[in-house]
Amino acid sequence: MDIVVLIKQVPSTANTRMDPETGVMIRDASETVLNPLDEHAITEAARIKGRFPGSTVTAITMGPPAARRVLLEACARGADRGILLSHKAFGGSDTLATSRVLAATIRKTGGFDLILAGEKATDGETGQTGPMTAAFLNLPVVTFVNRLDVEGDSIVARRIVEEGEEEVLVRLPALVTVVRDINNPPLPTVRQYVIAKKIIFPVWGPQDIGMEEADAGLKGSATRVAKIFSPRLSRNTTYMEAGNEAKMAAAATAILEVLKGRDLMKKGEGHGN
Amino acid sequence: MEIKGNIMVLAEVRSGNVHSVTYEMIAWGRRLAEKTDVLVDCLVLGTGEGDFEELIRGGADRVLVVSPGMPDSRLATPAASLLVSAIRGERPDIVIAPATTYGRTIMPIAAARLGTGLTADCTDLDIDPKDSLLMQTRPAIGGNIMATIKTPRTRPQMATVRPRSIKPLPADTGRRGEVVRKDYSLEGEWQERFISFIRSEEGDANLESAEIVLTGGKGIKSRDNFKQLAELAGLMGAGLGATRDAVEAGWAPFSCQVGLTGKTVAPKVYIAAGVSGKIQHLAGMITSDYIVAINEDPKAQIFKVADLGIIGDAPMAVQELTRAFKSHSEKGEGA
Ligand SMILES: Cc1cc2nc3c(=O)[nH]c(=O)nc-3n(C[C@H](O)[C@H](O)[C@H](O)COP(=O)(O)OP(=O)(O)OC[C@H]3O[C@@H](n4cnc5c(N)ncnc54)[C@H](O)[C@@H]3O)c2cc1C
Ligand SMILES: Nc1ncnc2c1ncn2[C@@H]1O[C@H](COP(=O)(O)O)[C@@H](O)[C@H]1O
Numbered sequence: 300m301d302i303v304v305l306i307k308q309v310p311s312t313a314n315t316r317m318d319p320e321t322g323v324m325i326r327d328a329s330e331t332v333l334n335p336l337d338e339h340a341i342t343e344a345a346r347i348k349g350r351f352p353g354s355t356v357t358a359i360t361m362g363p364p365a366a367r368r369v370l371l372e373a374c375a376r377g378a379d380r381g382i383l384l385s386h387k388a389f390g391g392s393d394t395l396a397t398s399r400v401l402a403a404t405i406r407k408t409g410g411f412d413l414i415l416a417g418e419k420a421t422d423g424e425t426g427q428t429g430p431m432t433a434a435f436l437n438l439p440v441v442t443f444v445n446r447l448d449v450e451g452d453s454i455v456a457r458r459i460v461e462e463g464e465e466e467v468l469v470r471l472p473a474l475v476t477v478v479r480d481i482n483n484p485p486l487p488t489v490r491q492y493v494i495a496k497k498i499i500f501p502v503w504g505p506q507d508i509g510m511e512e513a514d515a516g517l518k519g520s521a522t523r524v525a526k527i528f529s530p531r532l533s534r535n536t537t538y539m540e541a542g543n544e545a546k547m548a549a550a551a552t553a554i555l556e557v558l559k560g561r562d563l564m565k566k567g568e569g570h571g572n
Numbered sequence: 573m574e575i576k577g578n579i580m581v582l583a584e585v586r587s588g589n590v591h592s593v594t595y596e597m598i599a600w601g602r603r604l605a606e607k608t609d610v611l612v613d614c615l616v617l618g619t620g621e622g623d624f625e626e627l628i629r630g631g632a633d634r635v636l637v638v639s640p641g642m643p644d645s646r647l648a649t650p651a652a653s654l655l656v657s658a659i660r661g662e663r664p665d666i667v668i669a670p671a672t673t674y675g676r677t678i679m680p681i682a683a684a685r686l687g688t689g690l691t692a693d694c695t696d697l698d699i700d701p702k703d704s705l706l707m708q709t710r711p712a713i714g715g716n717i718m719a720t721i722k723t724p725r726t727r728p729q730m731a732t733v734r735p736r737s738i739k740p741l742p743a744d745t746g747r748r749g750e751v752v753r754k755d756y757s758l759e760g761e762w763q764e765r766f767i768s769f770i771r772s773e774e775g776d777a778n779l780e781s782a783e784i785v786l787t788g789g790k791g792i793k794s795r796d797n798f799k800q801l802a803e804l805a806g807l808m809g810a811g812l813g814a815t816r817d818a819v820e821a822g823w824a825p826f827s828c829q830v831g832l833t834g835k836t837v838a839p840k841v842y843i844a845a846g847v848s849g850k851i852q853h854l855a856g857m858i859t860s861d862y863i864v865a866i867n868e869d870p871k872a873q874i875f876k877v878a879d880l881g882i883i884g885d886a887p888m889a890v891q892e893l894t895r896a897f898k899s900h901s902e903k904g905e906g907a
Contacts, residue, residue, distance in 0.1 A: 394680070395689055424832060425692035427680040430648070434684035439649050439763045442677045455767065460673040462586065463771040465646060470763035479826070521689030521726045525700075525707065530718050530851065532876035534863065541866075541884030544892070550882045551892040554843065554864055555900060557880065558808075561840050561862070563784055564900065 300354040300449065302344045303405055305416040305432065306337040306373055308366040333369040336417030338376065339477050342484040344415050345377025347449055355379050357408065361389055361400050367500050374495035375487035382408070386504030391517035394427040400515050401428070402435035403508040413454070414474040418443055426476070433474035441469055445480040575608045575704050577665035577728065581632070582655065582679075583616040584670050587769070590622050593670045595630040595740035600668060600697055600733055602631040602741060604706070607699045613662065617654050620753075628749035631741045635751045636662070646674075646769070649762035652681035657756035659686060664728050666706050668697070671732035683730050689723035690730040693832070695737045695855055705729070711832055711855045718851065736780075736838040736859050779828065782811030785839045785857070787830055788823070789815040791846020791867060791886040798823035801845065801890050807897045813837065815853050831856035846886035849874030 311332045341358065348354040358373035360366050361384035370381030384400055392400065405411060414433070419426035426442075433440035445464070446457040453470050459478060487495075505512045513519060541547040558564045581601040584591040594614065601612035614632040616624070620639030627635045638654050655678055659667060667682075669675035671693045683690035691708035695718075698707045705722045706729040712719040723729040779785065786805040792798050798818065805812040814824035816831060830837055832852040842860035847853060849865070849872055857863070858877055865878035866889045875881040882889060 393689065394692075395684065395687070398684060419833075421833075423692075426676055427683075427690055427692055430677055430680035431684040431690075434652070434681040440677070440681065441764070442648070443673050458673070460646075463769060465769040466767040467647070468765040468767055473763065521683075521687070522691060522708075522721050522723050525720045525722045527712065527717055527719050530854075532854070532873070534877055534879050536875055536878050536881045538870075538875075538881045538883060541882050541889070544888065547882075547884055547888050547892045548896070550866075550884065550889065551896040553880065553882075554893060555896055557841060557862060557864065558784065563809075563840060 300347055300351045300413060301411045302347060302354060302356045303408075303411050303414045304337070304340050304344045304356060304358045304373065304378060305401055305414065305428070306341065306358050306360045306369050307334045307417070307420045307422075307428075308332070308360065308362045308369045309334045309420055309422040331365065331368075333372050334417050334420045334422075336419065336421075336477065336479060337369075337373075338484040339479055339481050340415040340417050341373050341376045341378060342482045343447060343477055344413075346482065347413070347447075348377065350449070357382065357411075359401060359404055360384065361392070361397060364502070367502075370500050371492070371495050371498075372487065374498050375491040376484065380498060381500045383500045383502045384504075384508070385502050386515075388505050388512040388516050388518075391520065392515060393520035393522045394423070394425050394431055395521050396515050396517075396519035398428050398431035398435055399519060400505075400508070400510065401432045403510045404503065405432070405436060407508045412471045413449075414438070414472070416474065416476045418476045418478045429474060429476035436474070438472055438474050439469050440474045440476070441467055442476045444475050444477050447475060447477070447481065575610055575665040575699070577663045578611040578613050579605055579608075580659065580662060580664035580667045580728070581612060581614045582667065582669035582675060583614055583627070584672055584674055585616065585618045586674070588619045588621065590616060590619070590627065592740070593672065593735045594627065596735060596738050597668055597670055597733060598627065598631040599738045599741045603738070604666065604697060604699055605633075608704070610665070613664065615655070615658055617651055617658075624751040626743070628751070629743040629745055629747050631744070631747070633749045635749065636754050637751065638754050638756050646766055647762060647764045648677045648681060649764055650758055652678040652685070653759050653762075654756055655679075655682045656685050657759065658754065659728060661754070661756055667728045667730045669730075669732050671734050675732045679730060679732050686726075686728070688726040688728060688730060689721075690732070691721045691723070692732050693855075694731045694733045695858075697731065697733065706731070711851045734836050734855065736836045738859070739838075779811035779813065779830075780835055780837055782837070783840045784808055784810035784843070785813045785830070785837050785841075785860070786810040786843045786845070787813030787815065787847060787857070788818055788845050788886070789847030789853075790817045790821070791848075792818065792823070792890070793846070793887055795821075795823050797887045797890065800887075800894065804890055804894045804897065807894065807901070810843070811837065811839070813857075815847050829856075844874055844878075845889055847874050848872050849877065
């Protein structure tokens with residue numbers, strides 16, 4: 300099995316704040332992490348590799364030069380090699396342009412059985428990159444997968460949807476996006492990092508993947524951010540000070556009244572049932 | 573304002589039935605159509621059965637039913653392929669779908685095939701009066717920011733829209749419209765086979781349909797306090813919600829998470845205890861009818877969306893509410 304894992308460097312959420320004065324995001328570029336769901340994708344790839352000796356796992360990321368750190372982490376977590384897509388022409392890509400770049404890279408390297416991606420990234424939160432990449436590659440995609448089994452030339456994937464779980468059988472090659480229930484990623488060991496550090500990651504630009512610069516980056520993107528704003532939130536709030544128990548009891552009564560007023564407190568239907 | 577094609581709304585089909593979230597999407601379609609003077613087409617893929625007139629009473633002008641040759645609405649490739657054919661055939665200017673596992677899977681496939689943009693998880697849609705472009709608004713990273721996104725060059729303009737970001741329109745029995753059978757054909761083959769679907773008995777779905785939701789955040793302070801909150805929710809007949817921070821603290825399972833990355837709820841009464849009200853959380857509950865916030869910080873953002881703001885200790889509120897409920901139901905049982 301030759302497996303590709305798509306991974307992304309994201310700002311660590313704990314360190315993403317907004318400047319209350321200007322509304323601008325404060326992002327410390329040094330405080331970035333591997334997208335949490337991508338850890339699960341790599342772990343799954345490593346698990347499958349363990350089941351089928353001779354398998355390879357290639358991690359691919361598009362991002363700034365510093366994103367090579369997530370490739371390193373991917374290799375410590377079980378990937379054999381990594382490709383960094385970094386070039387000024389890639390900057391400002393929306394999910395459409397990103398997927399085009401990722402698909403071109405996969406096409407270029409060729410011959411994969413399975414592509415894994417996170418269901419979504421914690422920064423953009425779109426969850427579009429996986430399905431779009433699959434579409435550009437003309438591959439079937441299974442999203443929201445929480446269990447994956449390889450059976451012969453196919454996979455059986457269990458996906459979590461609104462009202463339950465469904466299983467589908469898909470002939471490989473295919474792309475799968477995973478949710479966090481799929482596995483518990485172990486922390487990589489120091490030894491694994493030491494080994495990973497020896498791996499050299501090629502850095503590719505548009506030429507290397509046979510792509511026109513205009514199809515990537517801002518130029519290749521179909522969407523534009525028109526504006527960013529802090530929403531004006533307002534309801535007519537009635538305030539109650541509840542600094543002590545007696546006041547809080549009054550507040551509790553007020554809440555009960557709200558529920559009664561909306562017919563949400565049915566007498567006699569207490570906790571007896 | 574003038575736009576060059578209709579508004580296409582993708583119906584959510586689950587187990588062969590049109591799901592109610594479709595009516596919310598139609599309501600968005602109507603709101604946009606009113607500003608642009610175009611038709612709202614509701615596209616139904618994967619089922620030929622159903623009360624399509626009801627979709628018209630819900631606000632659609634036409635219902636486009638594409639049923640033949642559709643093996644199973646759950647499979648992404650054939651559904652996306654039919655969506656692409658329908659978009660090529662109808663040439664809508666705008667296509668919207670619910671941001672459900674269904675919409676979030678087939679819309680990106682279709683957008684990539686069509687080479688057009690897609691904005692995920694919108695909470696608001698509007699038409700810019702200046703350039704007639706669709707303004708797709710969604711919460712963005714960084715706490716309290718919203719981003720408005722446009723698709724200036726390519727068509728159609730596509731968006732998935734959060735369920736419960738709008739109320740469905742009341743059924744209008746006088747509305748006239750057309751149900752049109754379309755036979756768009758499937759291009760190519762697909763490599764997916766449906767094996768099984770197991771409906772979960774779990775209470776997840778209940779959270780989304782609960783009339784009262786009681787949510788705890790970091791201000792609940794401890795696992796034990798959160799347990800009491802959960803018991804109170806049971807007592808109240810409320811769905812139990814949690815912020816992401818509460819979930820990450822291990823106080824509640826992910827299935828309770830309300831917000832951008834979790835569930836969207838719109839109950840009659842939403843009670844947030846010890847919740848700061850970051851935009852990612854608000855994205856999951858802001859359309860609730862009545863919001864109660866309990867927070868010790870009078871400047872907490874959650875108060876800006878609250879109808880009733882209680883300034884005080886959240887664990888204490890849980891205690892007092894529990895007491896109040898117990899005494900209420902004891903009285904009630906006698907009556
Ligand atoms: C991409 C992304 C997606 C996200 N998705 C979600 C999501 O789906 N859902 C979600 O909830 N969050 C989400 N978040 C996180 C979100 O930004 C906030 O960090 C989170 O909602 C905060 O949770 P909280 O209100 O419990 O905690 P905090 O922000 O820590 O707030 C705790 C509040 O409790 C109050 N408090 C403290 N002690 C007490 C007390 N004794 N009594 C009363 N009040 C007290 C404090 O004043 C404070 O307002 C997301 C973030 C990102 C970046
Ligand atoms: N720049 C990128 N490079 C590689 N993979 C990416 C990139 N952006 C997104 N992905 C993959 O797509 C998934 C979903 O991301 P998103 O669509 O941004 O929510 C991620 O979990 C990654 O697996």
